[in-house]
Amino acid sequence: MSLPLVRVLVDRLVGALVVLCVMVAAIPVLVLFLFVIIKGMPGILTPGFFTQSPHPQGVPGGGVLNAIIGTLEIVGIGSLLAVPVGALIGIFLSEYGRNQLGDTVRFISDVLTGLPSIAFGIFGYTVVVLTTHHFSALAASIALAILMLPVILRATETALLLVPNALREAGLALGAPRWRVTLEIVVPAALGGIVTGALLAMARAAGETAPLLFTTAGNDIVQTNPLQPMGALALTVFRNALVPYPNLQDQAWAAALLLVILVAATNILARVYVRRIQR
């Protein structure tokens, strides 16, 4: 017995629409990558892109050394602050947090995850810039650290919960105290998940612009002191896109390509690390 034609047709139509949807969703990604690579390549290959600071507007040449150093240092310091604290909160949630307090911490972490990135910039501004009376890379690092915190702590909790309870019980049965079981047995067994979470958080932080606008504020010369304003790749993209000089706009595309490569490399590193740990 065959189905009525209408029902078959509707089924086919829906099937086709669903395929169309997934294609439409994938197209922007392809187009975006294509443009960023094509328009960013010439700028990246320009001599001096990696070794010079930006030249003044209208003067051709120049590079983004200031921004590369800035992004690496700001994200680096942010990670130094966020990873230990985030991992510790994750340990708390998995080992001590099956209670009301743990649920409160989870709730706060989820709320932080959902906050707009500009809110973290405002936080950095009020807490660091207003109290020290000047813009600094440290303010940006602190803003990014708080943005990274929920990602790291949730990844840590999930990774620790995947460690079989038998391991914990074996450690305790051998007479080891709980803290040594946690630090020397449970955490090493979950290290892959924790490192992955940290790397993903770093990738996200490296691409953020809004938290940098009124914390590190940008700097056209190379600056390595975290108490001073620094440049950052994301700021270079944002600011150079909006000025009417073609060579600076090319630099924006090149900085965007570099940023995408940096973020993608961190993401891939995280995935590769997970695979190696899982094997």
Place this chain on the structure above:
Amino acid sequence: MVPPPLVAASRQRRLVSGDRVFSVIAYGAAGLIMLIAAIFIIALVVPALPAVTKFGLGFFTSRTWDPVRNDFGALAPIYGTLVTSAIALLIAFPIGLGAALFLAEDARLQLLRGPLSFLIELLAGIPSVVIGLWAFFILTALLRDKVDPFLQHALGFLPLFRGTPTGYGFLTAGLVLAIMVLPIMIALSRDVIRAVPRELREASLALGATNAETTWSVILPYARVGITGAVLLSLGRALGETIAVTMVIGNNVQISASLFATGYTLPSVIANEFTEANGNVYLGSLFYLGVVLVVITIVVNVLARLLIWRFSGSARATA
């Protein structure tokens, strides 16, 4: 004979105190995040007070934004935020749901599924400033020259599509937001749809329903709560997105029925004017906007979490 204790009494005490130190550190870390949350609220609310005391609730009904006369109101940026997010969801909801259905359960084109999932995940990782750069140079030109004139030609009788398309404005910003929330919408709905019990699907197919009928009358009703949660989380992301929107919305304080008009959103006002704001009231107004934005996104996100927890059972991460 009583066996000797496994651990000497002094060592036993050391072990216990080690545990105590460690649990104090762990609880301390948990306390730290609460402290951060408290500081966050203070850091946002206190600098807003000059504007809160001056404008009060009238802030929400005033459409003026005049730094020269120190008179500020939030209506225009709130309007812009809501309009752009609404456009984003109108586009991203059907496409995202369709794509999620395909990725979650379609048996066809198995080979394509992996790469397509990967591409969409990649989209989630692209920094918003890069999407903004692309939209600023490429998408605006495409809309100005092709899409907007076409819409005006076809639907110009509606007030939504009047005025001169410049390529910047509500429609462009909404489209950019749609692209940015698609990965979230797809990933979350895909997971929700995958969680629908297999037996339900098989029972429906065994009763003679087609795939489309099964999707419509079995899977979607079951997954509705979770999908609503996915839409709300996408909305939360769209409301707060800053940089990409700032680059394409035109940054103009106005309320216009036309989607081709330029406007402002809450985060883009803050991003654009924060460093040049002089005076307590101007800066305070920007903080006030920040408070409004944060409260709206928290409400939307908490609602979304509650729905998703109701669907999946618990807030706690499960192994």
